[in-house]
Structures are given as C-alpha cells and as structure tokens.
Amino acid sequence: MNRASAYARAGVDIDRKMKAIGSAKDLFASTFDGNVLGGIGGFGSLYRFRPGRMRDPLLCASADGVGTKLKLAFALDRHDTVGQDIVNHCVNDILVQGARPLFLLDYVASGRLRPGTLRSLFSGLAKACRENGCSLVGGETAEMPGMYPAGEYDLAATIVGVVDRKDLLPRRGVRPGDVLLGLPSTGLHTNGYTLARKVLVKRPADLRKRVAELGGTLGEALLAVHRSYAPVLLPLLPSGRIKALAHITGGGFQDNVPRVLPKNCTAVIDPAAWEVPPLFRMIVERGRVSREEAYRVFNMGMGMVVVVAQEDVSAAIRDLRRRGAEPSVIGYLRRGGGDCVLAS
Numbered sequence: 001m002n003r004a005s006a007y008a009r010a011g012v013d014i015d016r017k018m019k020a021i022g023s024a025k026d027l028f029a030s031t032f033d034g035n036v037l038g039g040i041g042g043f044g045s046l047y048r049f050r051p052g053r054m055r056d057p058l059l060c061a062s063a064d065g066v067g068t069k070l071k072l073a074f075a076l077d078r079h080d081t082v083g084q085d086i087v088n089h090c091v092n093d094i095l096v097q098g099a100r101p102l103f104l105l106d107y108v109a110s111g112r113l114r115p116g117t118l119r120s121l122f123s124g125l126a127k128a129c130r131e132n133g134c135s136l137v138g139g140e141t142a143e144m145p146g147m148y149p150a151g152e153y154d155l156a157a158t159i160v161g162v163v164d165r166k167d168l169l170p171r172r173g174v175r176p177g178d179v180l181l182g183l184p185s186t187g188l189h190t191n192g193y194t195l196a197r198k199v200l201v202k203r204p205a206d207l208r209k210r211v212a213e214l215g216g217t218l219g220e221a222l223l224a225v226h227r228s229y230a231p232v233l234l235p236l237l238p239s240g241r242i243k244a245l246a247h248i249t250g251g252g253f254q255d256n257v258p259r260v261l262p263k264n265c266t267a268v269i270d271p272a273a274w275e276v277p278p279l280f281r282m283i284v285e286r287g288r289v290s291r292e293e294a295y296r297v298f299n300m301g302m303g304m305v306v307v308v309a310q311e312d313v314s315a316a317i318r319d320l321r322r323r324g325a326e327p328s329v330i331g332y333l334r335r336g337g338g339d340c341v342l343a344s
Contacts, residue, residue, distance in 0.1 A: 011112065011145030020115040021141055024122040031129040031136040036103070045137035047103050049162075056165035060099035064089050065156040067250075068193040072222050074152050075204050079117050081223045082155060083124020088228035089190050089249070090159035091132045092304065095230050096245040096260065098169040098237055099161035101132055106139035110153035113143045121155070132230050134159070167237060170244030170260040170307070175333065178243060179313050180257075180267060181320070182330035183232070185303030187224035187279060191250040192298045196222065199287035213278040221279050229304045232323040241316050244307035252296040257305055257340040266336020267305075269295065270343040273330040277301045295342055302330060 007014060021040070028040050037046035051057040066082050066089070073082045091101050106125055108118065118141070129136045139157070148154065163169075188196060200218060201207060207219030214221040229247075236242060244260040257267045271291065276284075280301060284294050294300060306327065308316045313329065320327045331343070 012143045013113075016115065017113055017141060017143055020113060020118045023115070024119055027119075027122045027126040028136050028138075031126050031134065033133070033135050036135050036137055040138055042138070045103070045105065047135065047137060049102070051162070054162070054164040057162050058099075058165055058168065060094045060097050060161045060163055061158065062090055062093040063156065063158040064093060064190075065154070066190050068197065069188075069190055069223070070152070070155060071197060072193070072201075072207065072219060075207055076219050076223065078223060079120040080124035080127070081225050083121045083126075084128040085124075085190050085226040086155055086157045087125055087128035087132060087134065087159075088226045090157050091128075091134065091228050091230050092226075092247045093249075094159060094161040095233060096169060096247050097163060098167045099163040100234055101134035101159055101161045101230070103135040103137045104129060104157055104159045105137060107142075107156045107158075108139070108153055109142040109144055109148070111143070111145050111148040111150060113141065114151075117153070121153075125157075128228065132228055169237075169242070171240070173309075174243050174260070174262055174265065174307055176265055176335045177310055178265075178307050178333045179310055179329060180269065180331035180333070181306040181308060181313075181316065181327045182274060182302035183229060183304040183306065183320070183325055183327055184274075185248070185299045185301055186227040187221060187277075189226040189249065189299060189303055192283075193222070195287065195289070195297055196283050199283050213282075227303055232320065232325045233304075233306075235323065236316075236319050239319065241308055241312045241319070242306055243309065246305040246307075248299040248303050248305060252294075252298060252300075253305070253342075254292075254296045254340045258338050260307070261333070261338050261340075263338040264335060265333045265338060267331060267333055267340040268343050269331040269340060271295065271300070272343070274301060274328045292342065302328075305330070307333070
C-alpha cells in the first residue's frame, strides 16, 4: 500500500485532483471549435482568433459567479445545473453588448475536491458551452482545506466574446418613445437567492416537498437553469431593430436597465404587463417584500429587456416569436434622468 504524501495528509491530494480533471477532458473537448489549440493542461489556453468579415473587431470579456444558489446545489447534491447557470449568465452579460461568445474559463475551489461532484459540475459547464457555441478551454480547480465547509465549493467563470464595432450595443439613437420588450426568465436565474432561501427554506426537507403551484418540488423550481438568450437574440442583431439589451440580474430592473440608457431617458416598467410566476409571488407574499424591492432584487419573470423603436415593435415581436421566444411589451422610455421606475 502506497503511503499518502505529506501534502495529501495535510488535505491536498494532487493525484485525486489530476485524476478528476483528466477524466473530464472528454467533456471539455466536446465544446472545442476549430480555433482551440493545445487542449487542456497547459499553463495557458490558446485560441486562434479569426475576425472573419469584421472590420473592427472588439473583444468583450466578463466574469461572474453563481452566488448563494450554490447552497441549494449542496443541499440537493445536484451540480450540473449550476454549471449551466454560470455559462449562460456570462453569455448573457456579453450578449447585451452585441458580442457572441468565443471561449470560457472556469474557476472551482473547494476544501476537498469530490471527483463525482466535479464531473457533474463540468458536465453542466460543457453542456451549456455547446449550446452557446462557446469553447470551454480551461480554468482552475483548487483544493484549499480550511477555506470552505465540507461538501461546499465556489464557482466562477470568465468569458471572452467578440463584436464588430458597428454592431456594438447599445446603438446610438436610443430615445424617449422607444418601447421595452421583456423576454421571460426560467426562474430566479442567479440572483436573489439569499432572500429566497431565507423566506422559503426553513429546513433542508422543504426543498424536496412538492408544491402544486410550482409544478414540482421547491428545490427543482429554485435550481431551474438560468436561461441563455443568445440563441434567440444573436441571429436578430444584424437586422438593427434591437437598439439595446439589459440583462436583469442583481439589482433587478432599477439598476440594470439604466446601464444601457442615455442620460436623457427614464425607463418606465409596467409590472401589470405580465403575470408574475408563482415562485416570485410566494417569495414576495411570505417575505412581505415591497413591490419596489421585489423588482430590484428579482427579475420577476422577465430576464432580458429589449429596447426597440415604436415603429419596429411589431416586426421585432414577429422575429422573436419565430425564434421561439414569447416577448411582451413591458414598458417604454420617456424623457428623464437615466433611471428606471415602476409605473404606478
């Protein structure tokens, strides 16, 4: 019997880590396009950048995490969904600037790496990367005893995409009178979970209870995968009808919509324009959350806001429906000071 190394006895097992990563190389490779060079395992990842017909290509990068949604993955011992979450969140964040994804690097850190958990996590990452045409080219997997509670880990990712300067969003010409379309979310996505858990989850068993209005268990509803809007929106951007996009994440409508507005516009969101899904209503009612706070913490059922000119509304809705989306008119822009308010 081989005696464990001093490092392994201290809590870091290099062999276990390398074996887990090696067993997942097939998952990483399944996401590669023809521009990935060298595979997994180098000190850095190589990607051949081919701008194609772009006259002035701009690289667009973003980094993010999944937040306390991870606590639900730990409680239910399900990890593929949060792997998809981090990819789709990052894809949406660069999508609002008109960028398509090129490649992604992940970061996973734990007190003690569990090979089965890593495999599940990597499978979710790879699945979402394939669906978004994004290569998973590498990252960092770290074992850090004492930094995390047993069975828990942290997850983050960095994405790099590209957009031609002429196609950059938001476009010039966003102005008062423009219309706001909303694209439905699949749930809470990746924000508001600290409040949601406090209100809805009093004990772990609550997550496994079936809730009629949710059509499944509470845990299933809370772990619903963050939707990627790239398959719907990227093909529509060349038409020029879409002036701007706002990804509704942390900060809700009030903090995210103003990020794509000129200083002379105020966005008016009409909460009565769509039916708020049951999960959000449960949180608001049980937690006694005010309307103003609810729309600043959660997406309330609309995960992406699309800005179009009044004369393009019908065409934009038609195009979105043809791509399988279900858009709703949820507001408009008026003269103001670059903020976002809820209609009374």
